[in-house]
Amino acid sequence: MSNEVTAVRVALVGKGGSGKSAIAGILARALAQQGARVLAVDSDPMPGLSLSLGLGLVDAPIPDDAVEEKAEGEPGPRFRLRTGLSALDAVDRYAVDAPDGVRFLQFGKLRGHSASLMRSQLAFRQILDDLPPQSWSVVGDLPGGTRQPFYGWARYADTVLVVTEPTAKGLLSGRRLARLALGDARPGRLAAIVNKVTDPGDAEWVRARTGLDVLAAVPLDEAVGDAERHGAAVMDEAPDSQAVAVVTSLAHRLTEDRVGAGIGS
Numbered sequence: 640m641s642n643e644v645t646a647v648r649v650a651l652v653g654k655g656g657s658g659k660s661a662i663a664g665i666l667a668r669a670l671a672q673q674g675a676r677v678l679a680v681d682s683d684p685m686p687g688l689s690l691s692l693g694l695g696l697v698d699a700p701i702p703d704d705a706v707e708e709k710a711e712g713e714p715g716p717r718f719r720l721r722t723g724l725s726a727l728d729a730v731d732r733y734a735v736d737a738p739d740g741v742r743f744l745q746f747g748k749l750r751g752h753s754a755s756l757m758r759s760q761l762a763f764r765q766i767l768d769d770l771p772p773q774s775w776s777v778v779g780d781l782p783g784g785t786r787q788p789f790y791g792w793a794r795y796a797d798t799v800l801v802v803t804e805p806t807a808k809g810l811l812s813g814r815r816l817a818r819l820a821l822g823d824a825r826p827g828r829l830a831a832i833v834n835k836v837t838d839p840g841d842a843e844w845v846r847a848r849t850g851l852d853v854l855a856a857v858p859l860d861e862a863v864g865d866a867e868r869h870g871a872a873v874m875d876e877a878p879d880s881q882a883v884a885v886v887t888s889l890a891h892r893l894t895e896d897r898v899g900a901g902i903g904s
């Protein structure tokens with residue numbers, strides 16, 4: 640048997656600064672180290688995931704000529720991927736290489752007016768909608784807050800993880816995002832990751848207050864902040880850190896849960 644593992648698709652959502660990008664960077668690389676073909680995707684118009692992956696600052700939006708305008712009267716968004724360009728082709732062309740064999744796809748960083756990203760954003764969404772289920776494991780990093788999650792920006796994910804700090808403010812955001820379980824953008828599975836944990840009771844506190852299963856409790860770990868200050872990946876700077884160990888276990892668990900559920904097989 641090859642070392643190919645079942646594809647998992649996760650998206651990380653949460654309050655600004657809760658640790659989505661830091662965890663997404665470790666998770667993407669941990670899954671890749673475990674044998675998965677990983678596409679790390681960034682729909683935050685501010686910098687984040689590329690740094691956490693160890694790529695430095697990358698601003699490589701999907702080029703305008705990847706999309707074409709639809710004919711008058713066609714339903715849905717105004718643009719679609721250019722005729723003949725499949726989602727898999729687009730990943731080959733427009734995702735960039737990251738450490739551990741991860742590929743990184745983004746819709747671009749905000750420099751001018753947000754309208755300048757519109758084509759790239761539509762291409763990004765269509766690529767993720769059209770990716771064949773077993774082709775890539777996907778780890779997605781969303782911007783902070785509730786807007787993108789409630790507008791379906793995480794719909795490529797079978798598991799949406801709400802990154803929650805064990806603070807009163809963190810819990811309020813976690814509870815708002817827990818309502819994704821009820822809305823139109825409802826994911827297959829919604830669960831929490833508690834981040835910056837300092838007390839053994841933190842995970843249970845978050846579970847009780849949000850109603851979400853807690854899949855991992857990531858400690859407050861100064862190795863994460865140190866790597867961040869250097870613009871480097873904690874996976875490179877401190878591979879033996881506690882944060883990396885916990886997120887690596889999470890990567891195993893996500894894969895095992897998926898195999899156990901027979902999803903995509």
Ligand SMILES: Nc1ncnc2c1ncn2[C@@H]1O[C@H](COP(=O)(O)OP(=O)(O)OP(=O)(O)O)[C@@H](O)[C@H]1O
Nearest residue numbers: 655656657658659660661783858859860863864867
């Ligand atoms: N487990 C941790 N231990 C210590 N510091 C952490 C941990 N996780 C994240 N941090 C720190 O918290 C800050 C925010 O992390 P990060 O940028 O990953 O959050 P985010 O949710 O992606 O933020 P944004 O909403 O702005 O995109 C960073 O300074 C990061 O180093």
Ligand SMILES: [Mg+2]
Nearest residue numbers: 659660683687
């Ligand atoms: Mg971020």
